[in-house]
Every structure is written in structure tokens, then in C-alpha cells.
Amino acid sequence: QVQLVESGGGLVQAGGSLRLSCAASGRTFSSSAMGWFRQAPGKEREYVALITWSGGNTAYTDSVKGRFTISRDNAKNTVYLQMNKLKPEDTAVYYCAASTRPGLVPSPSRYNYWGQGTQVTVSS
Secondary structure, eight states: OEEEEEEOOEEEETTOOEEEEEEEEESGGGOOEEEEEEEOTTSOOEEEEEEETTTOOEEEOGGGTTTEEEEEEGGGTEEEEEEOSOOGGGOEEEEEEEESSSSOOOOGGGOOEEOOOEEEEEEO
16 A cells, blocks of 8 residues: 655636645655646646656647656655646646556556645635
8 A cells, every 4th residue: 555645735826836846655666656746626637747657758739848857766755747828728636646557547547555635725
């Protein structure tokens, strides 16, 4: 089992920045990839950014490229999402997820473990 706890969400004005953190505990060595997903009201959950646990390879959805950066600190078992130049359309609940399957796959169904989510609200 892997436990994930997100933090760092909040309310920010458009153009501002936030950094989300995801602390992992438990059988973290079994995780192959980590990811940030988000879900806005009335919309499906979508992937935002992915990173391999060991190799550091990353992937981003087109709408956040150049604005968001995913990173990890293996010593702290923590994954981060630095979000800059935030837009109102970034408003959503952001979830951290871990997958035991190899590869950076954007489908939420490939992820075995999920955090409780943290709210990000961007005002215009």
C-alpha cells in the first residue's frame, strides 16, 4: 500500500503561483510513476503532469506546458507541482496519484493509489 497526502492548495489571483506537495509513505518503492491530476466541477478527471519515480522523465498536458513543473525529491518521498502564471481555468481539485505500472500513461485508470485532493482556486 502507498499513502499519499497532498498540500499547498489555496486561493490565488490570476497570474499568481502555487506549489503543491504530495508526500508518499508505505511501499513507495513499488511505485513506478507519479502524477498530478485535476477535476473541475462537472468535468472528468484529467491528467496534468507525470513523472517517473526513478528516472525523472516527465510529461505535461498541453494546457500547462511552460507554466507548470513537476519534480520529485526521492529522499523525502515527495512529489511537487510548481504552478506559475495560473489562470481561472486551472481552478479544480488537484489529486496526486501513484502507479505501479511502468511508463508515463495519462489515463487515471492506470493509477493504483490516490490522495484526498487539494482545492486550487484561481480568481480573475
